[in-house]
Amino acid sequence: MFELSCPACGAPVTFRNRVSTFAVCSHCHSELLRTDLRLEQLGKMAVLQEDYSALQLFTSGRYKNRSFLLIGRIRLAWERGQWDEWAMFFDGSAEGWLAEAQGQYMVSFPVPPERVVLADSPSVGSAISLDGNRYSVKDLKTVKCIFSEGELPFKAVLNQEFVSIDLNGENGGFGSLTLSEGSTVAFRGEYQRFDELALTNLRQLPGW
Amino acid sequence: MNDGPAPAAKIVKCPSCASSITLRGLGRTSTLACSSCRAVIDISGDEFKILQQEQSLAITPVIALGSRGTLKGVLFEVIGFLVRSDGSGQYQWGEYLLFNPYHGFRWLVEANGHWNFVTPLTTAPEPPSGFGHPAIPYEKRRYKHFLAGRAVVRFVLGEFYWLVKAGDTVDVSDYICPPYILSMERDQSEENWAHGEYLPVEELSKAFPDAGPWPFSSGVSANQPAPGSSYRTTLSWYTLYFAVAIIAVHLFVAATARRELIISNSYNFNRTFASGNTIVTEPFELRGVSRNLQLVAEAPVDNSWISLDVSLVKADGSEFDDAVLEVAYYHGSDSDGSWSEGGRLANVVLPSVPAGNYYLRIDHTADPGWSITSIPYKLTVRRDVPYNGNMVVGLLLALMPTGLMWVIKLFFENRRWQESDYGSSEE
Numbered sequence: 363m364f365e366l367s368c369p370a371c372g373a374p375v376t377f378r379n380r381v382s383t384f385a386v387c388s389h390c391h392s393e394l395l396r397t398d399l400r401l402e403q404l405g406k407m408a409v410l411q412e413d414y415s416a417l418q419l420f421t422s423g424r425y426k427n428r429s430f431l432l433i434g435r436i437r438l439a440w441e442r443g444q445w446d447e448w449a450m451f452f453d454g455s456a457e458g459w460l461a462e463a464q465g466q467y468m469v470s471f472p473v474p475p476e477r478v479v480l481a482d483s484p485s486v487g488s489a490i491s492l493d494g495n496r497y498s499v500k501d502l503k504t505v506k507c508i509f510s511e512g513e514l515p516f517k518a519v520l521n522q523e524f525v526s527i528d529l530n531g532e533n534g535g536f537g538s539l540t541l542s543e544g545s546t547v548a549f550r551g552e553y554q555r556f557d558e559l560a561l562t563n564l565r566q567l568p569g570w
Numbered sequence: 571m572n573d574g575p576a577p578a579a580k581i582v583k584c585p586s587c588a589s590s591i592t593l594r595g596l597g598r599t600s601t602l603a604c605s606s607c608r609a610v611i612d613i614s615g616d617e618f619k620i621l622q623q624e625q626s627l628a629i630t631p632v633i634a635l636g637s638r639g640t641l642k643g644v645l646f647e648v649i650g651f652l653v654r655s656d657g658s659g660q661y662q663w664g665e666y667l668l669f670n671p672y673h674g675f676r677w678l679v680e681a682n683g684h685w686n687f688v689t690p691l692t693t694a695p696e697p698p699s700g701f702g703h704p705a706i707p708y709e710k711r712r713y714k715h716f717l718a719g720r721a722v723v724r725f726v727l728g729e730f731y732w733l734v735k736a737g738d739t740v741d742v743s744d745y746i747c748p749p750y751i752l753s754m755e756r757d758q759s760e761e762n763w764a765h766g767e768y769l770p771v772e773e774l775s776k777a778f779p780d781a782g783p784w785p786f787s788s789g790v791s792a793n794q795p796a797p798g799s800s801y802r803t804t805l806s807w808y809t810l811y812f813a814v815a816i817i818a819v820h821l822f823v824a825a826t827a828r829r830e831l832i833i834s835n836s837y838n839f840n841r842t843f844a845s846g847n848t849i850v851t852e853p854f855e856l857r858g859v860s861r862n863l864q865l866v867a868e869a870p871v872d873n874s875w876i877s878l879d880v881s882l883v884k885a886d887g888s889e890f891d892d893a894v895l896e897v898a899y900y901h902g903s904d905s906d907g908s909w910s911e912g913g914r915l916a917n918v919v920l921p922s923v924p925a926g927n928y929y930l931r932i933d934h935t936a937d938p939g940w941s942i943t944s945i946p947y948k949l950t951v952r953r954d955v956p957y958n959g960n961m962v963v964g965l966l967l968a969l970m971p972t973g974l975m976w977v978i979k980l981f982f983e984n985r986r987w988q989e990s991d992y993g994s995s996e997e
Contacts, residue, residue: 412580414596416672442614443600464598464731465674466692535693553692556673567596567671568578570645 382513410509418565434512438505470551478548497529594649599729627725639777650728657720683787688766713745717991751793796982809972824956833951839934851930860922861954867895869947874937885927893918
């Protein structure tokens, strides 16, 4: 864990994950790109209105007997809706993602690029292999970042576009591909129930 | 940073009738049906789009939108209500969407006054297997196929997490393992599974005390537990243990019965004298705790009878108990062959005779057509003999309530499966 100074306002910006290359200053909401120990301001992140997320930065929980902390968030929007992806930080090593949609929680982990087999331009129904498991493309959509906070392992500035591809797994698992700025990252995951995750430090919602 | 408290629930204006609506789904819902004008609106995008201007039905939910109640330890709010029917429209049921921002969505489904608490599943269970009657193994239980059909949305109110309007149709298939049910719904693009548990209306009305009036439950619902489910298995096992214990005790008592010989004498019924009608035995002493007393009479009857009216008399002359020993034996042959009826022995057991001094007084009658003047017979009296009667009665009493319970269950299951695609041909 190390701390750098925000180039815009001087407030401390903490990095827990060595792999995080992007952060949003908690003080002045500047979008900051990190190279080694230098921070460069890219722009300003918007304030998210009507945020009813049940999760928040530094919510913690357990997945398969390991504790995690949520250290970053990106909110993605498409024409029919929005959802959050939260960066899960497991003590020092694995980087996972926790997504919540319709009260269902999904935990996923990146698949090493050498374990991803896919066609050049995937379309609905295309077969994809992740880590030796077979998936098929469920849908593709262009999404854009409408908000981000905390620290993230990729650039997530306001209005940045990604192509998000949902995959159906053979045994009910799910996967996804995220394409941005020429690179593709694949993820594999499973659903978890709220009580399975043993979440603490959840966001307080009015009336709840 | 968005780490401050979240804003209060959003209030919007209905694009059709302009009335104010509070959105309860906290950003997780896509459809809204206005309570005032019943227009169905797509709220998923930046702008609201009207999906249906109006609906032909208007049905009041039993549990009002906005009601909150705790079920399975979690507080839920009712945010949506829809009414669906089968393909013909004759059979309708209500569905209530429950929301908790942390735990997600659940459903309350009401059909014929019976309620189910339903959880949407994220992954499909294994496909059904089994010859004859398909069943799905799920979480260590077997869910047997109950019915397949269609579900058509007839009316919507409030919010939903997918785009829905009146007329939407899906194929459904239900599998039961009472009190649980697995439900599958499929349309052109998606297949969704849900797991339900029968919810007694008493529990539901405690969670939502302001709701009602609760519809009367009629018939047997698919996954309704049979009466006595909670204790039937335990009671059956205990009955079995009890029956085994009864038999064991009886075997023990029989093995340890002393069969103590008290009298073994031959007597004569002298019919020529009036005084020969009655014989009094020697007195005898019975010792120890109360035990039974067996009287066995043996007489050389041959197509005739002799009847001994035996009184067990205490030393002070008062009668303690009495019994009739009738020895009768008939035999012959006719067109069907030879036959016989009765026997040369008669046996009676007097229960619980306490210690003391007694004698027997025997009054005799015999078949008047029997010409001999003096009828000999042998009387054997034994104390503490094994006696099956108690065991039989004990077993019947032990097995009866459990037997009755199983009969009730059988009739119940019959009624249950009448409603299925399988008629009443199931267990």
